[in-house]
Amino acid sequence: MYITFLTAIDDVTKGDRLTFFSGNSNSYDWFSSMKNISSASDVKSLLVVISEIINLSLVTQNDNFITIGCYFYRVSLVIKELETSENTQPNPAEILLSLSDCVYIAKDLFSSITISDSEVQTTMKQLEKVIKHMGEVLNSIKSSSEEYFHHAVQSLAKDINGFSFKTIEEVRHVQKENDLYAIQDFESSTDDERETTHVMNYIEPLYAAFFCPLTNKIMNDPVTIETGVTYERIAITEWFEKFGNPDDIICPKTGVKINSRTLNRNIALMETIKQWEERNEQASIKAAKSALSVASSKPKILEALHNLQLLCRTKEYNAVEMRSIGIIPLLATILKHEDRDLTVGTLELLRQLTENDDEDEGKNMIATTVDLSQVIKHLTSRVEYIKHSALLLLVELSKSSYFCDKFGSVTGGIFMLINLKYRQPADAFVSAKVDEIVKNLERSPSNIKIMAENGHWQPLLHHFLEGDEEMKMEMGRYLGEIFLGHDDEMKGYVIETVSPVLTKMVFYGNTSARNVAFKALKQISSHPENGKILVNLGIASKLIDEVLERTVYNEPVNSKAEAAAILANMLESGSVQLNDLQTDHKMSLDYIIYNMIKRVRNSTPDDLNINFVRILLCLMKFPKTQDIIVSVVEEGDACTNIIELFNNPNEELQVVSIMFSVALSPFFGHILADRLCKTRGQPQALLNELPETTEPTEKQAVSVNFLAKLPHENLALNLALFNTVPSFLRKLHQVQRSGARMSKYGGAYLEGLVGILVRFTSTLYEHQFLALARTYSFTTLFTELLMNTFSDEIQKLSANGLENLSSKTVTLSKPQQIKKRKFKKLRKLYLQKCFSFASRNLEITPSCPVHKGVCSSQETFCLVEAKAVEKLLTCFEHSNIQVVEAALSAICTLLDERVDLDSSVSILIQEKAIHHVLHVIKAHKNESLRQKAFWILEKLLMQGDVNSTSEISQDKFLRATLVNVLHYGNGDIRLMAEKILRNLT
Numbered sequence: 001m002y003i004t005f006l007t008a009i010d011d012v013t014k015g016d017r018l019t020f021f022s023g024n025s026n027s028y029d030w031f032s033s034m035k036n037i038s039s040a041s042d043v044k045s046l047l048v049v050i051s052e053i054i055n056l057s058l059v060t061q062n063d064n065f066i067t068i069g070c071y072f073y074r075v076s077l078v079i080k081e082l083e084t085s086e087n088t089q090p091n092p093a094e095i096l097l098s099l100s101d102c103v104y105i106a107k108d109l110f111s112s113i114t115i116s117d118s119e120v121q122t123t124m125k126q127l128e129k130v131i132k133h134m135g136e137v138l139n140s141i142k143s144s145s146e147e148y149f150h151h152a153v154q155s156l157a158k159d160i161n162g163f164s165f166k167t168i169e170e171v172r173h174v175q176k177e178n179d180l181y182a183i184q185d186f187e188s189s190t191d192d193e194r195e196t197t198h199v200m201n202y203i204e205p206l207y208a209a210f211f212c213p214l215t216n217k218i219m220n221d222p223v224t225i226e227t228g229v230t231y232e233r234i235a236i237t238e239w240f241e242k243f244g245n246p247d248d249i250i251c252p253k254t255g256v257k258i259n260s261r262t263l264n265r266n267i268a269l270m271e272t273i274k275q276w277e278e279r280n281e282q283a284s285i286k287a288a289k290s291a292l293s294v295a296s297s298k299p300k301i302l303e304a305l306h307n308l309q310l311l312c313r314t315k316e317y318n319a320v321e322m323r324s325i326g327i328i329p330l331l332a333t334i335l336k337h338e339d340r341d342l343t344v345g346t347l348e349l350l351r352q353l354t355e356n357d358d359e360d361e362g363k364n365m366i367a368t369t370v371d372l373s374q375v376i377k378h379l380t381s382r383v384e385y386i387k388h389s390a391l392l393l394l395v396e397l398s399k400s401s402y403f404c405d406k407f408g409s410v411t412g413g414i415f416m417l418i419n420l421k422y423r424q425p426a427d428a429f430v431s432a433k434v435d436e437i438v439k440n441l442e443r444s445p446s447n448i449k450i451m452a453e454n455g456h457w458q459p460l461l462h463h464f465l466e467g468d469e470e471m472k473m474e475m476g477r478y479l480g481e482i483f484l485g486h487d488d489e490m491k492g493y494v495i496e497t498v499s500p501v502l503t504k505m506v507f508y509g510n511t512s513a514r515n516v517a518f519k520a521l522k523q524i525s526s527h528p529e530n531g532k533i534l535v536n537l538g539i540a541s542k543l544i545d546e547v548l549e550r551t552v553y554n555e556p557v558n559s560k561a562e563a564a565a566i567l568a569n570m571l572e573s574g575s576v577q578l579n580d581l582q583t584d585h586k587m588s589l590d591y592i593i594y595n596m597i598k599r600v601r602n603s604t605p606d607d608l609n610i611n612f613v614r615i616l617l618c619l620m621k622f623p624k625t626q627d628i629i630v631s632v633v634e635e636g637d638a639c640t641n642i643i644e645l646f647n648n649p650n651e652e653l654q655v656v657s658i659m660f661s662v663a664l665s666p667f668f669g670h671i672l673a674d675r676l677c678k679t680r681g682q683p684q685a686l687l688n689e690l691p692e693t694t695e696p697t698e699k700q701a702v703s704v705n706f707l708a709k710l711p712h713e714n715l716a717l718n719l720a721l722f723n724t725v726p727s728f729l730r731k732l733h734q735v736q737r738s739g740a741r742m743s744k745y746g747g748a749y750l751e752g753l754v755g756i757l758v759r760f761t762s763t764l765y766e767h768q769f770l771a772l773a774r775t776y777s778f779t780t781l782f783t784e785l786l787m788n789t790f791s792d793e794i795q796k797l798s799a800n801g802l803e804n805l806s807s808k809t810v811t812l813s814k815p816q817q818i819k820k821r822k823f824k825k826l827r828k829l830y831l832q833k834c835f836s837f838a839s840r841n842l843e844i845t846p847s848c849p850v851h852k853g854v855c856s857s858q859e860t861f862c863l864v865e866a867k868a869v870e871k872l873l874t875c876f877e878h879s880n881i882q883v884v885e886a887a888l889s890a891i892c893t894l895l896d897e898r899v900d901l902d903s904s905v906s907i908l909i910q911e912k913a914i915h916h917v918l919h920v921i922k923a924h925k926n927e928s929l930r931q932k933a934f935w936i937l938e939k940l941l942m943q944g945d946v947n948s949t950s951e952i953s954q955d956k957f958l959r960a961t962l963v964n965v966l967h968y969g970n971g972d973i974r975l976m977a978e979k980i981l982r983n984l985t
Contacts, residue, residue, distance in 0.1 A: 043079060046079065046100050046103060047076050047079065047080075049103050049104060049107050050072050050073065050075065050076045050103055051076075052107055053068075053069060053072045053103065053106055053107050053110055054069040054072060054073055054267075054268040056069075056107070056110035056111065056113075057069030057110065058267055058268075060110075060113060064124070064165050065110075065113075065127075066267075066271070067163065068106070068127060068131060068163075069268055070268055070271045070272055070275065071131060071134075071156070071159065071160055071163070072103065072106065073268040073269065073271075073272050074156050074272055075099060075103070075134065075138075075156070077152075077209055077272075078099075078138070078152070078153060078156065079096075079099065080209070081152075095137060095140065095141060098133070098134075098137040099134065099137055102130050102131070102133060102134040102137070105130050106127060106130050106131070109123050109126055109127050109130065110127075124165045125165075127165075128163070128164060128165055131160050131163060132160070132161070134160060135157050135160035135161045138153055138154075138156055138157035138160065139154075139157045139161075141153050155279065209230070209269065210269075210272075210273050210276070212230075212231050212232035212235050213229065213231060213252060213253045214231055214232065214235040214236065214239060214252055215232055215235050217232070218273060218277075219231075219232045219269070219270070219273060220232065220270075220273075221233040221234070221265070221270065222265070222266040222269045222270050222273070223236065223263040223264060223265050223266060224263070224264045224265075224266050225251060225258060225261075225262075225263060225264075226251075226258050226259065226260050226262070227251040227253075227254050227256050227258065229251055229252075229253045229254060230266045230269060231252075233263060233265075236252075236263065237263075239252055240261055246261070249261070277315075281311055281314070281315065281318055281321070282321060284307055284311060285308065285311060285318065285321055285322055285325065285327070286325065287304075288304040288305075288307050288308050288327075289304075289325055289326065289327055289330065291303070291304035292304050292305075292327070292330040292331070292334065293330055298339065298341070298342065301334065301342060301345075302341060302342065302345060305342075305345035305346065305348075305349055306345070308322060308327065308349055309345075309348060309349055309352060312349070312352040312353065312355075313352070316355075316356045319352060319353050319355070319356070319357070319362060320361075320362075322353060323353060323361065323362050323365055327353070328350070328353065328362075328365055328366055328369050328370065329369050331346050331349060331350055331370070332369050332370040332371060332374075334346045335347070335350075335370065335371070335374050335375070336371070336374060340383055340386060343378065343386055343389075344385055344386055344389050347375070347378070347386070347389035347390055347392075347393050348389055348392075350366055350370065350393050351389070351392050351393040351396050353366065354366065354393070354396035354397060354399075355396060360399070360400040360401070360402065360403075363396065363397050363399065363400035363402070363403055364400055364402045364403065366397060366403075367397060367400065367402055367403040367406050367407075368406075372406070372407065372410045372413065373410055373411065373412075373413070375390050375393060375394065376390075376410060376412065376413050376416050378390035379391065379416050379417070379420060380416065387430065388429060388430075388433075391429075391430060391433040391434065391437070392433065394433075394437050395433055395436050395437055395440075398436075398437045398440035398441055399440055401443055401444070404440065404441050404443050404444040404447060405444050405446070407441060407444075407447065408441075408444055408446045408447045408450055414441070414447060414450045414451055414454060415450075415454045417434050417437060417438055417441075418438075418451060418454045418455060418456045420434050421434045421435070421438065421456065422455075422456075438451065438456070438459070442459045442463070445463075445471070445474045445475075445478075448460050448463060448475070448478070449478045449481070449482065452478065452482050453482055453483070455485055455487065455490065457490065457493075457494050460475050460478060460479075461494065461497050461498065463475050464476065464479070464498060464501070465497070465501065473512060473513065473516050476502070476505070476513075476516035476517060476519075476520050477516055477519070477520075479498060479502070479520035479523065479524070480516065480519030480520040480522065480523045481523065482523070484524065484527060484530070488529065491527075491529070491530070492533060495524055495530055495533045495534070496533060498520070498524075499521070499524070499533065499534060499537050499539075500537065502517040502520050502521050502524075503517075503521075503537060503539055503542070505517035506518060506521065506542075506546075506563075507542060507546075514559060518559065518562035518563070518566070519562070521534070521539075521566050522562060522565050522566050522569070525565075525566045525569035525570050525573070526569050527573075528572065528573035528574065528575075529573070530573070531569070531570045531572075531573025531574070531575035531576065532573070532575040534566075534570055534575075535570060535575045535576055535580055538580075539566075539570075540567060540570060540576055540580045540581055541580065541581060543563045543564075543566055543567040543570075544567065544581060544587065544592060545587070546559060546560065546563035547560050547563050547564050547567065548587070548592065548595050548596075549587075558605065558607065558608070560608055561605060561607040561608045561611060564608060564611030564612060564615065565607070565611045567611070567615060568611045568614035568615050568618065571614075571615055571618035571619070572614065572618055576618075578622055578624060578625065589624070589625060589628060590628055590632075593616070593619065593625060593628045593629055593632055594632050596612045596615060596616060597616065597629065597632050597633065597636070597638050598636070599612060600612050600613060600616070600638065600641055600642065600645070601641045601644070601645075602641075602644055602645065602648060606648065606650040606652075606653050609645065609648075609653055610650070610652055610653050610656055613642075613645075613653075613656040613657055613659075613660050614656055616629060616660060617656065617659060617660050617663060620660075620663045620664075629664075630664075630667050630668075633664060633667075633668065634667075634668070639664070639668055639671050639672055639675050640675050642657055642660060642661055642664075643661070643672065643675045643676055643679050643682070644679060645657035646658065646676075646679065646682060646685065646686065647679070647680065647681060647682075647685065651699055654699060655698055655699050655702055658686075658699075658702045658703060658706045659702055661706055662702065662705060662706050662709050665706070665709045665710055665711075669709075669710050669711040669714070670711055670714055672710060673710045673711060673714040673716065673717040674714075674716065676710075676717065677716050677717055677720050683707060683717065683720055683721065684720075684724075686703040686704075686706070686707065687703065687704070687707075687724055687727070694740075695740050695743040695744075695745070695746060696735070696740065696743065696745045696746055696748075696749035697745060698744075698745050700745070700749055701745035701748040701749040701752060702748075703752070704749060704752025704753055704755070704756060705748060705751065705752035705755065706752075707721065707752065707755075707756050707759075708751070708752045708753075708754075708755025708756050708758070708759065708797075709755070710759075712758065712759035712761075712762035712763075713762050713763065715763055715766065717759075718759060718760060718762075718763050718766075718769065721756065721759075721760075722760075722768065722769075722772070725757070725760070725772060725776065728753050728756055728757060729757075729776060729781075731753060732750070732753045732754070732757075735749065735750050735753070736750070741790070741791075747790070747791055750791065750794065751791060751793040751794055751797070754785060754793075754794050754797045754798065754801075755793075755797050757778070757781070757801070758782075758797045758798075758800055758801040758804070760772060760773065760778075761773060761778060761800075761801045761804035761805055762804055764804065764805070764808050770808075773805065773861065774858055774859055777857070777858045778801065778805060778861070779802065779805050779857045779858065779861045779862075779863070779866045779868070780857055780858070780866060782798040782799075782801040782802050782805070782868075783798075783802065783857075783866050783867065783868040783871060785797075785798040786798040786799060786802070786868065786871045786872065786875065787871060792878070792880040792882070792883050795875060795878070795880075795883045795886075796880070796882045796883045796886045797886075799872065799875060799883065799886035799887045799889070799890045800886050800889075800890075802863060802868055802872065802890045803886065803889045803890040803892075803893055805861035806861060806862075806863050806890060806893035806894070807893050807896075808860075808861055809851055809855065809860050809861050809862050809863070809893070810851055810896060810898045810899060812859065812860040812861065813848060813851035813852065813853030813854065813855050813860050813862070814853045814854045814860075815847075815852075815853050815854075816847050816853065816854065848860075848862055848864060848865070849864075849900060849903035849904075849906075849907070850862070850864055850894060850899050850900055850903050850904045850907065851899055851900075852899070852900055863890070863893070863894060864894075864907060868890075869891070869894070869907065869908070869911050870911050872887045872890050872891055873887070873891070873908075873911055873912070873913055873916045874916075875887035876888070876916035876917065876919060876920050877916065877919060879923075881924060881926050881929055884920060884924065884929060885926075885928065885929050885932065888920070888929070888932040888933060888936065889932065891908070891913070891936060892932060892935065892936065894907075894908065895908075895935075895936060895939045901939065901943045902943055904943075905939060905940055905943040905944055905948075908940065909940065909944055909945075909948050913936070913940060914937075914940055914944075914948055914951050914952060917933050917936050917937050917940070918937075918952075918955055918957075918958060920933045921933050921934075921937075921957075921958060921961055922957055922958075922961075927969075927970075927973060930965070930973060931972060931973045931976065934965075934973060934976040934977060934980060935976060937952065937980060938976060938979055938980055938983075940952070941980060941983050941984075942983065949983075949984075952984065953984050959981070959984065962977045962980055962981050962984075963977075963981070965977040966978055966981065
């Protein structure tokens with residue numbers, strides 16, 4: 001043994017010791033006077049003094065004093081290690097002397113602690129000097145062959161040097177920053193993986209005192225028995241219970257008989273073990289961080305992840321430590337790797353960092369630091385354990401309110417969960433975890449909205465029906481914003497569930513509830529397929545009552561406009577019948593319609609005007625309400641009010657007003673035309689915004705259609721539109737060339753332009769319109785449009801225009817004119833000598849065989865010259881009755897009594913008119929259509945040759961049809977059938 005002690009230590013007075021630490025220069029002489037060396041028994045005495053220091057520190061119940069007690073306990077372990085091990089220290093006597101002096105002085109200081117604050121402060125300063133000196137002594141111990149012993153001594157010395165009487169938080173901060181292993185040194189040399197591995201595997205040496213003699217395991221709850229030996233509480237208790245007679249109990253280690261079974265907790269040892277564990281765990285955490293923060297190989301990263309997982313399972317606080325030193329950002333980076341093993345390890349560690357996190361600190365840190373889209377991406381992994389790991393992490397994260405709020409903003413996050421929830425075949429584990437996550441996410445109302453948008457309606461419906469008033473209002477607002485989707489079954493279920501509650505809120509709720517319910521019902525009713533469900537709830541009549549009767553003052557929401565909008569949506573869906581609108585005997589349909597038409601004026605708010613007009617437009621589809629509307633409009637001056645709305649700045653109101661005017665035009669066409677011409681800025685204002693290059697809008701389309709639908713014979717309107725013809729033609733050609741006719745409103749817009757041009761052919765008796773048709777060659781224009789097969793309306797209008805033009809050809813066709821040749825004088829004399837007859841001097845202009853005069857397509861609008869006959873006959877094959885009838889009417893102008901019937905019939909027969917007319921009779925049963933076809937057929941039969949008569953006679957269907965008409969027909973058509981049959985026989 002190399003250890004000896006000085007026996008003179010007890011002779012040193014308390015004053016001498018304090019003098020040394022107060023800085024007296026004579027203190028060194030005191031040390032040098034110690035020359036006697038003690039035996040090993042003096043070591044035991046020194047350890048007893050240390051035990052007394054520990055007990056005194058516990059009595060103070062002061063964290064700083066207890067910490068000093070723990071330091072002295074660790075010093076006792078150093079002393080024991082020196083006593084029992086082989087050491088080669090050059091100056092063991094001086095080291096032990098210095099340590100023993102520190103022990104005795106500290107014991108005296110602890111004994112002198114009183115309640116007086118001033119004395120305590122003085123004692124604190126003196127104790128701080130004592131332990132600082134003790135740290136210097138420990139630093140003087142040279143490195144030995146036992147590496148673990150050296151590290152333990154250095155660790156204790158650093159802890160002591162970092163101690164000061166400050167707050168315990170500051171002490172812990174110093175300990176963290178000045179760790180035994182100086183992890184920053186390892187991080188600075190991370191390119192050397194072998195060094196990193198050494199750090200990760202290094203553990204501060206274990207002291208024998210840490211182990212329970214019975215279990216040979218590190219103690220968690222060390223207790224000291226009568227013999228002074230320390231054991232694990234559970235182990236020594238079980239040892240005592242083995243003895244049936246208490247008098248036979250002996251100490252397991254010493255064999256000494258025990259008289260008392262009292263167990264004294266060894267707090268100093270327990271704290272020392274705890275600090276030892278904490279230091280090693282912190283060192284391991286920092287070493288793992290070092291491995292994660294560099295471009296380590298996969299095995300090193302996996303090892304670091306595994307170590308961190310073990311530490312999390314060992315002690316909950318380790319997770320806090322990992323979060324505080326920045327492990328999570330490193331894990332976020334690793335999570336971006338595509339390696340399966342790294343992904344699973346990272347997800348598992350992240351999950352562990354969220355467990356037992358009552359304050360949600362870890363969850364919130366992960367939600368902020370980690371790219372959640374990376375976690376969500378793994379929900380679609382084909383590797384089951386990766387998907388499950390991601391789900392388990394999300395389960396823990398979803399317990400945080402902050403995460404729930406943030407998760408909704410991750411693109412596709414909730415959609416992915418809903419998709420997993422309803423995916424078939426179902427995975428029981430996945431379904432259960434997804435349900436748990438979704439349930440947690442419901443804490444954020446915005447998430448509930450996103451769930452509903454992705455087809456998962458149950459949370460929204462539950463909170464709407466069962467939630468508190470605030471939640472119910474929030475869910476109601478979402479109902480007013482969300483599209484219900486295309487799943488008819490789910491949509492019907494949602495509407496049937498919420499509509500009764502919404503209806504109750506509308507008619508019996510407060511102002512806020514009414515506002516929310518109106519918007520929700522408006523959104524629901526905007527989809528036509530939902531109309532039937534709302535009608536079945538009986539809401540239509542209540543809405544009418546809301547619009548016309550109920551008055552709520554000082555209400556910010558325009559309930560009448562909202563109710564009218566819902567009612568208009570329902571009517572437009574086609575689900576409402578007239579009897580659904582009956583409220584009671586006091587509100588008849590006449591009363592409802594009268595009040596709505598009366599309120600349609602510029603003084604009414606725009607949104608209410610719009611919805612009133614929409615409702616009236618729908619009611620025009622029912623014969624009964626149509627008659628009422630026409631009657632009310634006729635009695636009042638509603639046409640003027642409606643036309644005035646054309647100048648309203650609200651474009652939507654302009655559109656519905658024009659559409660309603662189109663619906664009224666068959667009944668009040670001339671009145672509307674006259675009011676339009678007398679209204680400021682009209683009708684030019686309807687045409688000011690016609691597109692040149694852009695696609696037509698709805699307003700532009702309905703505007704030109706309205707002008708096309710008004711009576712074509714109205715001279716005042718035609719004159720007002722006269723100067724716009726060049727613009728119409730330019731836009732017509734532009735739309736045809738650009739392909740804009742294929743846009744949403746392009747077809748309707750083109751039909752309106754053609755309709756306006758056709759209306760000018762109805763007033764050809766006015767010279768300016770006749771000149772207009774000639775200047776712009778209307779006959780050629782309509783002939784070309786006749787072959788516009790994409791629009792039946794344009795074909796019909798073109799045929800109408802050709803009919804109007806052709807009806808003027810007879811009067812415009814000029815008689816033959818003989819023009820004398822103009823010869824030069826010499827040539828004239830020569831010809832007179834050569835020829836004895838004067839007829840050679842005349843030029844005869846060819847005449848039209850049909851109109852008996854000089855014709856052209858541009859000047860006289862001749863259909864024959866315009867090559868329109870064949871195209872009109874082709875229209876006889878059309879399936880649209882209106883197109884066929886218009887073409888028949890145009891051909892009829894060629895069989896007028898004022899034309900040469902023989903020539904006209906001959907031309908028609910050459911163009912196979914008989915075949916086309918017979919097709920019309922076979923394909924259509926419309927009486928008006930057949931009457932015109934019979935009329936043409938009669939002309940062809942009367943004026944045709946034998947071949948044409950034979951062709952007609954051989955058609956068996958024609959004869960059967962004529963016989964049927966003869967028996968069951970009425971009026972003129974019956975007489976026509978009789979004439980044709982007479983000529984056939």
